[in-house]
Amino acid sequence: MNHKSTCTAVIAGLVAVVLAGCTGGSGAADDKDQGARVKESAPAQVLPSAPDPASIHVPTGAPGTPGSSTPAEPLPTGPTLQLTPLELWQRTSAVMAGQKSASLTIAFRDEQGHPVRAESSVAANGDCVGRVSAGGGQAQVIHIGSTPFLKGDAAFWTWATVRKGDPDDARLLSNRWLKGSLAQLGAYDVDSMCSLPEAISNVTSDFDGLKQERGPFTVAGRQVVSLTQTGSTGTVTLYVAISGPAVVVKAVQKGGSPTVTTTFKDLGRPVHPKLPAGVTG
Template identity: 25%
Template sequence: MLSKRLAATVVVCCALAAGASGCGPAKAPAGSAEAAAPSVSVSASASVSASKGPHLDTDKLTAAEIEKQAQAAMASLSSVKVSGNLMVEGQKMTLDLATDTKGNCQGTIGVAGMGLIEIIHTGGSSYLKPDAAFWKAIVGQKGDAKAGAAAAELFKGRYLTGAKDDPELAELSDMCDMIKSMTENDDTDDGAIKGAAATVGEVRTFTVISTDDDGSRTTAHVATEGKPYLVKVTHEGTDPGEMSFSDFDKPITVQAPPADNVIDYSQFRAKIATA
C-alpha cells in the first residue's frame, strides 16, 4: 500500500545516525533541538483548489479505485513537501522535506533524544548538517560529555558529504526520492474500506482505511476536489505516526553548501572513532 512504502523510506535516518554510533530509543533532553522539531501540518500553500478541477466521486468509487487515483495523482507530481512524525522500530522521528523529480531535496529529519539533521541533496551529491544536540548525542554515547561538546564545536556549521557509492549516503539519496518511493509499488489493498468525508487544513478529503494483521490501522486522506492528491496519512497501532503532504508541484531551489563548509564523510567517521 502507498502509505507503507512511504513509512519504509524513513527508516534510513536511523541508519545514518548509526554510522557514528548506536541509534537506540532515548528521551529527548529538555530544550534540545529535537524537542522543537517541526510538527505535522498542512500549510496554506498546500491547499487543493476547492473551486476548480474535477471532483472525486466517492459515492461510486471503491476504496481500491480511490487509492489508484491517489497513486496516479502523486505519480504525476514534479515536487512535493512531506512533513510528519512517526515511530519506526521503537524510534521516534520527525521529518520535514521538500523534494522534486529532478533529484533536489532539502529539509530536516529529527531523531528523538539526538536532535536534528539538515539534509541537502542536489547534483547527485548529499550533504548532512547535524545540529549541536546531535553531535553531542553521537559522541556522548561513548560516555564522554566533554568530547561530545568538543565535536559539536568542531563540526559547527559544517556539512558532511562523501562518495556517491557510500551506502549510507546512497540510502539518503533514495529517501529524498520520495515521489518515486510513494508510487513505484502501485498495488492497492484489497482489504481497504471506504471511510468518510473529512477536512485537513482547508482541504476537503475522503478517507480510505486499511487494517493490518496485527490490528494496526492506516487512514489515508485523499483530496476530493481538484487532483486527488494524498494529503495526509495516519497510522495507529504498531509504530504509530502521521505524514502530511503539501506544496504540490511548487518548484524548489536547492543549492549545495560552500566547499569550505563541507567535510568528507569518511574523515568524519575517522574523527568520531578516535574522539
C-alpha cells in the same frame, strides 16, 4: 525505515572521516465525522547555507529563482466521491505517482520513544532542502540531485550517536557540513524525506488489503475522505482531497513498525537547493 545497524555503520564512517580531517588541520486527522459513509471493496525555498541549524525555516513551498515565476504544474481532476474504495485508491496512487515535487512532513517515534520529525521540499529528481528535528536538536539537509549534505548541531549528534552507544562522537561531528555517504539519511530513518518516489510509494502501495472509505472530514483546512487499507501486518489510512485531483493530504501508517504520519502539500512547486560552503567528506 532502516535498522539500527545501518545507523551504526554510517556514523562510524562519519567519525573516521572527521578525525582524518582534524589531523590534517582542515552539518490526526480531525477525525470529526461529519456524517460518515462506509464502503468496502474486497481485496481487489529554498534554504541557503546557514551557520546554525536552529535558524532553519522550511518554507511551505520553494520559490523559483529570482526574477522568475514558475507556476505549479496543473494536476488532473475528477469526481472523487463517485468512486468505489478500490477505484479511489487506484486513482490516488496514479495521481500521486505523477507528482514532480512536494513539501513533506514525516513524523514518528524512535526505538526509545523520542519524537523524530523531518520537514522538506523535495523534487522527483532528488533535489531537496529541509531539516530533521530529533533529540532536542536539528540537522539541516540539502540534496543536489543524488548528492546529500547534512549539518547537525550537538544535540542532534548526541541523539544520533547514543543510538549506537558512543555519544562521545557527537562533538567531532557537530556543526560541520558532511557530504555523500557521510550524510545518508537512512542512518536516521528519514531517507524518504528526500526521495519523493519513496515517500509516495510508502503510503500508496496496494498490498491487496480490504479498503474502506469514510467521511467527509476536514484535515489541514481541506475536505477529505479517509481511505483505509487493512492487511495482515497493519493499516495505511490516506486522507484524500474531495475536490480537484485525488491527492493525499495526509497518510498514517500503523503496524509492524512505529506509527508514521506523512503530510503532503505544495504539489508541483519547484525546488532550488544551494550548494553549502565548507563541506567535509
